[in-house]
Amino acid sequence: MPSQDREQITIPPDGKPEAEQPRWRRDFPIDWPQDNYIARRDFTKFMVLTSLAFVVGQFWILLQNFFRKRKQNPSLFEIARVDEIPVGGSRVFNYPQKHTPCVLIRLDADRFVAYSQQCTHLTCPVIAQPEAGRLYCPCHEGVFDLATGQPVAGPPRRMLPRVKLEIRRDTVCAIGWEETI
Numbered sequence: 001m002p003s004q005d006r007e008q009i010t011i012p013p014d015g016k017p018e019a020e021q022p023r024w025r026r027d028f029p030i031d032w033p034q035d036n037y038i039a040r041r042d043f044t045k046f047m048v049l050t051s052l053a054f055v056v057g058q059f060w061i062l063l064q065n066f067f068r069k070r071k072q073n074p075s076l077f078e079i080a081r082v083d084e085i086p087v088g089g090s091r092v093f094n095y096p097q098k099h100t101p102c103v104l105i106r107l108d109a110d111r112f113v114a115y116s117q118q119c120t121h122l123t124c125p126v127i128a129q130p131e132a133g134r135l136y137c138p139c140h141e142g143v144f145d146l147a148t149g150q151p152v153a154g155p156p157r158r159m160l161p162r163v164k165l166e167i168r169r170d171t172v173c174a175i176g177w178e179e180t181i
């Protein structure tokens with residue numbers, strides 16, 4: 001039998017050899033020092049696995065953000081030719097998906113704005129009323145400022161999501177979403 005450090009072996013209190021020990025002692029033969037060693041090893045393993053899970057979680061969040069940003073900034077969509085929308089006129093279009101209504105409004109000769117048409121209160125469709133300088137939600141009389149999309153009356157508390165616009169070759173195009181503050 002290989003020699004072992006006596007300090008590393010649990011000495012049975014009665015000092016009898018192992019064969020004469022009660023059955024329970026033979027069933028659990030791990031000595032305390034060895035047990036501590038196993039506990040340390042398990043703890044280290046636990047720490048390594050937890051750190052690994054943490055790193056994987058961080059990568060997962062990064063990936064999610066990446067795809068969310070891509071989704072929020074979908075590809076270019078041509079809404080209308082500039083001369084199709086008179087000053088004070090508006091047009092409803094779907095962006096970025098087929099069933100996501102938005103509204104384009106021409107404020108003056110050079111300025112266009114576009115918003116999600118879903119009210120930020122309970123998602124009723126808002127109606128552009130350029131002559132009154134507002135977007136109006138008939139469900140609960142919510143009102144948004146036409147030029148900024150900020151709520152100015154009624155229950156809505158958040159501004160309407162604003163579509164980023166660009167004019168390319170005399171065509172008003174949606175190119176993503178403005179960052180909301």
Ligand code: FES
Pocket residue numbers: 119120121122123124137138139140141142154155156
């Ligand atoms: S849904 Fe628009 S004000 Fe309530």
